[in-house]
Amino acid sequence: xxxxxxxxxxxxxxxxREDRCQTPIERLKTVTARPPIDLLYIAASLxxxxxxxxxxxxxxxxxxxxxxxxxxxxxxxxxxxISITTPSLDSDMQACNLAKEVNPRLITVAxxxxxxxxxxxxxxxxxxxxxxxxxxxxxxxxxxxxSSDWRQIAGITYRVRHPKCPMPTxxxxxSAIRNPQSEIMRNPDRPFLxxxxxxxxxxxxxxxxxxxxxxxxxxxxxxxxxxxxxxxxCIFCLSTQVAGLKLRMRTxxxxxxxxxxxxxxxxxxxxxxxxxxxTLNKPWILELCQKIREMNLxxxxxxxxxxxxxxxxxxxxxxxxxCWLIAFGIETGNExxxxxxxxxxxxxxxxxxxxxxxxxxxxxSVYFLIGLPWESKETFAESVQFAKExxxxxxxxxxxxxxxxxEFYEIAVAEKLLAPGExxxxxxxxxxxxxxxLSIEELKQLRTKALRQFYFRPSYVFRTLKNAGTVKQMVNYxxxxxxxxxxxAD
Numbered sequence: 001x002x003x004x005x006x007x008x009x010x011x012x013x014x015x016x017r018e019d020r021c022q023t024p025i026e027r028l029k030t031v032t033a034r035p036p037i038d039l040l041y042i043a044a045s046l047x048x049x050x051x052x053x054x055x056x057x058x059x060x061x062x063x064x065x066x067x068x069x070x071x072x073x074x075x076x077x078x079x080x081x082i083s084i085t086t087p088s089l090d091s092d093m094q095a096c097n098l099a100k101e102v103n104p105r106l107i108t109v110a111x112x113x114x115x116x117x118x119x120x121x122x123x124x125x126x127x128x129x130x131x132x133x134x135x136x137x138x139x140x141x142x143x144x145x146x147s148s149d150w151r152q153i154a155g156i157t158y159r160v161r162h163p164k165c166p167m168p169t170x171x172x173x174x175s176a177i178r179n180p181q182s183e184i185m186r187n188p189d190r191p192f193l194x195x196x197x198x199x200x201x202x203x204x205x206x207x208x209x210x211x212x213x214x215x216x217x218x219x220x221x222x223x224x225x226x227x228x229x230x231x232x233x234c235i236f237c238l239s240t241q242v243a244g245l246k247l248r249m250r251t252x253x254x255x256x257x258x259x260x261x262x263x264x265x266x267x268x269x270x271x272x273x274x275x276x277x278x279t280l281n282k283p284w285i286l287e288l289c290q291k292i293r294e295m296n297l298x299x300x301x302x303x304x305x306x307x308x309x310x311x312x313x314x315x316x317x318x319x320x321x322x323c324w325l326i327a328f329g330i331e332t333g334n335e336x337x338x339x340x341x342x343x344x345x346x347x348x349x350x351x352x353x354x355x356x357x358x359x360x361x362x363x364x365s366v367y368f369l370i371g372l373p374w375e376s377k378e379t380f381a382e383s384v385q386f387a388k389e390x391x392x393x394x395x396x397x398x399x400x401x402x403x404x405x406x407e408f409y410e411i412a413v414a415e416k417l418l419a420p421g422e423x424x425x426x427x428x429x430x431x432x433x434x435x436x437x438l439s440i441e442e443l444k445q446l447r448t449k450a451l452r453q454f455y456f457r458p459s460y461v462f463r464t465l466k467n468a469g470t471v472k473q474m475v476n477y478x479x480x481x482x483x484x485x486x487x488x489a490d
Contacts, residue, residue: 002107003052004051007036007056008082008095015085019113020276032213033059037225049142054075056071068095072098072099078106079145080095080106080109081110084111089423096130108131109132111137119134139190196228197250209222226278227276229244229245230245230276232277233245275304278303285318293320298322303327308345324363332368333379333386334379341408367396369397370399370400370443371435372435375436377442384453
């Protein structure tokens with residue numbers, strides 16, 4: 001039994017580390033840090049087994065490698081769990097090196113979507129990494145600290161070091177890879193958890209929740225995971241790999257209980273409802289919104305949605321329950337590109353969704369992708385023009401990232417935009433690869449020009465300041481606007 005576990009976001013830069021969303025936010029001036037919700041879930045599962053946990057989000061805390069070293073010395077953990085992203089993996093793994101320097105017996109564990117496909121490669125490349133968690137992590141992490149036999153734990157790939165623990169090449173169907181120093185074992189996959197209500201609420205008492213804020217008001221904001229899984233197969237998205245094709249929803253009663261805990265115990269009234277397809281199941285959405293109203297929680301929340309899963313009835317219920325913003329992944333203003341990326345939406349559906357949100361006075365944030373293989377100056381000009389036509393409150397142009405395991409990655413390799421096995425370090429705020437028609441430098445210039453064209457329109461500036469609800473919101477909008485200006489001037 002392991003008694004003390006340190007869970008960390010390593011000091012390798014500000015990222016959203018949520019498996020399907022691995023966005024660096026150092027240069028995205030209008031995006032704020034989110035709480036490390038995956039680590040909070042893991043910690044809650046470990047605490048239910050009697051394990052003492054500490055969570056350190058070093059980028060948000062302003063911590064350094066020396067801070068991590070001191071925390072290991074002070075806390076004396078027996079296991080360290082690291083939250084990684086694919087672009088930052090090489091830097092993140094420095095945490096394993098430091099941990100082994102301080103205490104060679106400290107067990108190093110990493111979690112992240114990267115290990116769904118490249119688990120063995122990671123263990124081969126980083127010799128101070130002991131275990132990686134594949135897939136959903138809560139139950140796996142709990143079994144890691146309570147089980148004396150890692151061979152029986154589904155969803156992990158791990159290292160057995162020689163000569164202390166020699167093992168045969170195949171045990172109970174587990175695959176093994178030998179080298180002179182150690183043996184890498186890959187256990188069977190863990191099935192997706194069907195009943196999400198079984199999970200304990202995230203261990204928010206282990207972090208300073210005031211450090212994670214809503215961008216426009218500066219008030220504390222936290223993430224609530226409401227459902228997992230997505231039945232759609234967009235070529236660039238990790239959702240189906242990390243959460244499956246089946247939509248699995250928490251019950252509204254379970255979500256309400258977590259919201260009540262946040263409001264009454266942590267004084268948090270602003271939420272980001274994180275889901276792969278939040279608005280897909282209409283009866284579930286209507287029931288959740290009704291219960292939020294009945295409980296008089298007086299909360300505000302944002303969510304994501306597809307443009308084809310929004311209608312007037314849903315929007316009215318969401319507005320009445322405190323929804324103030326919906327984020328839409330529209331991706332491109334070019335219809336053939338929507339077909340190529342298997343988005344299964346149309347530009348007319350996007351127009352209708354944004355128009356409805358404006359009608360119900362719900363703000364919108366719209367995401368476009370730059371640098372898909374077929375991107376040209378002409379297709380991107382269509383996206384910019386479409387963004388202006390939609391005229392949402394917020395917009396972002398992200399550079400498309402070819403995550404290993406996605407169809408986008410396979411296309412990029414086939415088109416020789418990416419070398420086989422290559423893992424780009426640039427992501428979202430900088431081009432990972434060129435397109436078939438545009439260089440990386442051209443893609444950079446297009447994004448800068450597009451954001452200037454959208455945000456610096458006099459009509460947009462006037463509307464934003466006019467619609468600011470309070471003086472504080474107006475000040476925040478101005479502050480983020482100046483940050484955006486500084487970013488685009490770089």
